[in-house]
Amino acid sequence: MGWFKRNKEGITTSTKDKKETPEGLWHKCPKCKVIVSVEDHEKNLWVCGNCEHHDRINAKEYFSILFDDGKFTELNPKMTSGDPLKFEDTKKYTERYAATVKRTGLNEALTSGYGKINDRDIVIACMNFNFIGGSMGSVVGEKIARAIDHCIKYDKPFLMISKSGGARMMEAAFSLMQMAKTSAKLALLGKKGLPYISMLTDPTTGGVTASFAMLGDINIAEPGALIGFAGPRVVKETIGKDLPEGFQTSEFVLEHGFLDFIVKRKNLKDKISQFLDMTMPVTETKTAVAK
Amino acid sequence: MDYLDFEKPIQDLEEQLQKTKDLEGETEVDMSKTIREIEKKIASTRKEIQQNLTPWQRVQLSRHPQRPYTLAYIEAITEGNFLELHGDRGVKDDKAMVGGWGMVDGQPIMFIGQQKGINTKMRQYRNFGMPNPEGYRKALRLMKMAEKFNRPIVTFIDTPGAFPGLEAEERGQGEAIAKNLYEMAMLKVPVICIIIGEGASGGALGIGIGDKVLMLENSWYSVISPENCSTILWRTWDYKEQAAAALKLTAEDMYKNKLIDGIIKEPLGGAHNNREEIFDRVKAEILKHIGTLQKIESDKLIEKRITKFSKMGYVKE
Numbered sequence: 001m002g003w004f005k006r007n008k009e010g011i012t013t014s015t016k017d018k019k020e021t022p023e024g025l026w027h028k029c030p031k032c033k034v035i036v037s038v039e040d041h042e043k044n045l046w047v048c049g050n051c052e053h054h055d056r057i058n059a060k061e062y063f064s065i066l067f068d069d070g071k072f073t074e075l076n077p078k079m080t081s082g083d084p085l086k087f088e089d090t091k092k093y094t095e096r097y098a099a100t101v102k103r104t105g106l107n108e109a110l111t112s113g114y115g116k117i118n119d120r121d122i123v124i125a126c127m128n129f130n131f132i133g134g135s136m137g138s139v140v141g142e143k144i145a146r147a148i149d150h151c152i153k154y155d156k157p158f159l160m161i162s163k164s165g166g167a168r169m170m171e172a173a174f175s176l177m178q179m180a181k182t183s184a185k186l187a188l189l190g191k192k193g194l195p196y197i198s199m200l201t202d203p204t205t206g207g208v209t210a211s212f213a214m215l216g217d218i219n220i221a222e223p224g225a226l227i228g229f230a231g232p233r234v235v236k237e238t239i240g241k242d243l244p245e246g247f248q249t250s251e252f253v254l255e256h257g258f259l260d261f262i263v264k265r266k267n268l269k270d271k272i273s274q275f276l277d278m279t280m281p282v283t284e285t286k287t288a289v290a291k
Numbered sequence: 292m293d294y295l296d297f298e299k300p301i302q303d304l305e306e307q308l309q310k311t312k313d314l315e316g317e318t319e320v321d322m323s324k325t326i327r328e329i330e331k332k333i334a335s336t337r338k339e340i341q342q343n344l345t346p347w348q349r350v351q352l353s354r355h356p357q358r359p360y361t362l363a364y365i366e367a368i369t370e371g372n373f374l375e376l377h378g379d380r381g382v383k384d385d386k387a388m389v390g391g392w393g394m395v396d397g398q399p400i401m402f403i404g405q406q407k408g409i410n411t412k413m414r415q416y417r418n419f420g421m422p423n424p425e426g427y428r429k430a431l432r433l434m435k436m437a438e439k440f441n442r443p444i445v446t447f448i449d450t451p452g453a454f455p456g457l458e459a460e461e462r463g464q465g466e467a468i469a470k471n472l473y474e475m476a477m478l479k480v481p482v483i484c485i486i487i488g489e490g491a492s493g494g495a496l497g498i499g500i501g502d503k504v505l506m507l508e509n510s511w512y513s514v515i516s517p518e519n520c521s522t523i524l525w526r527t528w529d530y531k532e533q534a535a536a537a538l539k540l541t542a543e544d545m546y547k548n549k550l551i552d553g554i555i556k557e558p559l560g561g562a563h564n565n566r567e568e569i570f571d572r573v574k575a576e577i578l579k580h581i582g583t584l585q586k587i588e589s590d591k592l593i594e595k596r597i598t599k600f601s602k603m604g605y606v607k608e
Contacts, residue, residue: 076608078608079606079607079608080606080607080608081605081606081607082605082606082607084548084605085537085538085539085548087537088537089524089525089530089533089534089537090524090525138604138605138606139604139606141604142604142606145601167492167514167515168514169514169515169520169523169524169538171514171605172513172514172515172537172538172539172540173512173513173514173538173539173540173545173548173550174548174550174603174604174605175514176492176493176496176513176514177496177550177600177603177604178603178604179469179472179493179496180472180476180496180499180500180600180603181600181601181603181604183469183472183473183476183500184472184473184476184500184596184597184600184601185597185601186473187473187474187476187477187597188597190473191477206493207492207493207514209465209466209469210453210464210465210468210469210472210493210497211468211469211472211493212469213465213469214463214465214466214469214470215469215470215473228460228465229453229455229459229460229464229465229468229493230453230455230456230459230460230464234455235455235456235457235460238454238455238456238457239456239457243457244457247457247460248460256461256462256463257463258463258465258466
């Protein structure tokens with residue numbers, strides 16, 4: 001037996017695989033390294049056809065998958081963050097924010113909207129991981145709160161797609177209180193008897209896990225997502241040992257009883273509809289279709 | 292008494308005072324004038340230090356080894372009429388989260404709080420005040436019991452964070468805290484939360500949804516500790532002082548930003564300098580707020596609580 005063990009995948013990549021692929025034409029799976037055209041990758045809902053690795057996607061892509069014909073009305077599209085604390089670390093928060101807006105073309109780490117899912121009304125809020133790590137500041141919390149208000153006002157179910165490193169440090173305690181705000185709003189949604197589906201995607205950690213992401217009537221996740229409260233590095237430092245294989249994956253979290261099921265992206269829409277059929281009042285149009 | 296680095300001038304003066312007193316005893320020369328002068332100097336130095344405390348120095352004070360912890364408050368406020376309860380009825384009894392019934396001037400109250408250890412052995416026993424999921428579930432069980440018997444709840448917050456261990460993850464640390472936020476929002480009885488030391492992130496908030504959230508003058512409350520913030524944003528621990536300032540985590544800043552409802556003043560030099568005084572003040576605050584909150588109907592109480600937290604945040608439209 002050797003003295004050293006390779007723990008990380010990908011270190012043994014042979015030279016031929018390391019070739020730079022031209023941007024925008026080909027997609028190489030980060031897990032199995034199989035190359036497909038970007039077009040095919042999109043057709044396969046950004047899931048690797050070879051190893052079923054679910055690539056990280058953002059609100060735009062999820063909305064195109066879930067809303068009927070990809071049609072929806074965005075809620076609070078113009079809401080942006082202030083800088084209440086005049087926060088500055090190695091960079092000013094305002095500068096970091098402006099650069100991120102420019103790079104991503106997004107206003108914040110969350111997009112929300114309402115539309116139809118298999119002919120049924122639904123409100124969906126989805127986090128954008130490419131926007132400061134999907135971190136939750138005032139805007140993310142407020143947009144979720146308003147999306148829930150919309151649900152309560154119009155008797156619609158709520159789907160939250162989480163993808164976040166946790167609370168946003170640059171808004172400090174304002175970020176922390178978004179956990180309280182969103183959870184309190186969900187309590188009101190629950191009181192009204194409306195369904196809440198929490199979908200956890202890669203990665204969902206920190207204050208997001210410790211608030212709305214774990215509060216669904218059903219909590220569901222994509223395969224292989226990282227889901228936890230403390231990040232794996234912190235847990236590893238705490239226990240001073242290597243983490244067991246598969247720790248904090250969707251499958252691990254399901255096994256420990258905190259998820260209802262794991263769903264592949266291609267089945268997501270139907271699974272959500274199925275759940276809503278069971279929990280929402282039976283509408284006339286729905287009954288007619290069933291007949 | 293332990294002194295913090297910025298309390299060095301006081302330590303020197305105290306030593307000088309002791310020396311003078313010893314000298315007076317040995318030589319039988321009247322030194323009362325010098326003694327009075329030194330005592331005056333100590334008081335003025337303390338005041339000066341107090342007035343110029345930086346956020347980081349307050350963080351240090353909040354962690355002072357002699358600072359009173361949750362059980363000390365409960366014991367003092369209830370004058371020993373405290374019935375401690377244990378267990379989450381699922382996995383075990385979390386020693387980092389304590390709670391039970393206490394009687395305060397004829398008013399039964401459910402007390403809950405994170406508990407730190409008073410010495411090395413106890414610090415380990417209490418897991419340094421870092422609860423596991425069982426701690427949050429035990430807290431929720433006690434809050435539900437208080438609701439059942441229509442009694443107010445008082446929580447004492449003092450934690451460096453929820454425990455980031457392997458078992459804590461397996462048993463759903465995130466879910467345990469989330470559930471508390473959800474349930475506390477809807478509690479039908481008055482809830483008062485007092486940050487007595489460290490209020491670190493979700494681990495603090497997990498027992499922190501109250502009608503009145505108060506902070507002691509030298510406590511801190513934020514989304515992350517200054518050290519961890521420094522590690523993440525500057526990639527080293529060395530910027531903890533800047534991080535403490537940037538996070539705006541002091542009672543004063545938190546009150547200014549409307550994220551808490553009030554500040555409880557501490558004795559000169561910090562809560563540990565005069566325990567009786569801080570216990571009396573905290574007790575008076577608790578009774579005052581319970582008095583007003585109990586007059587509000589439960590539906591209204593819940594509505595006001597949720598509205599308060601819903602307003603927190605800063606957005607531009």
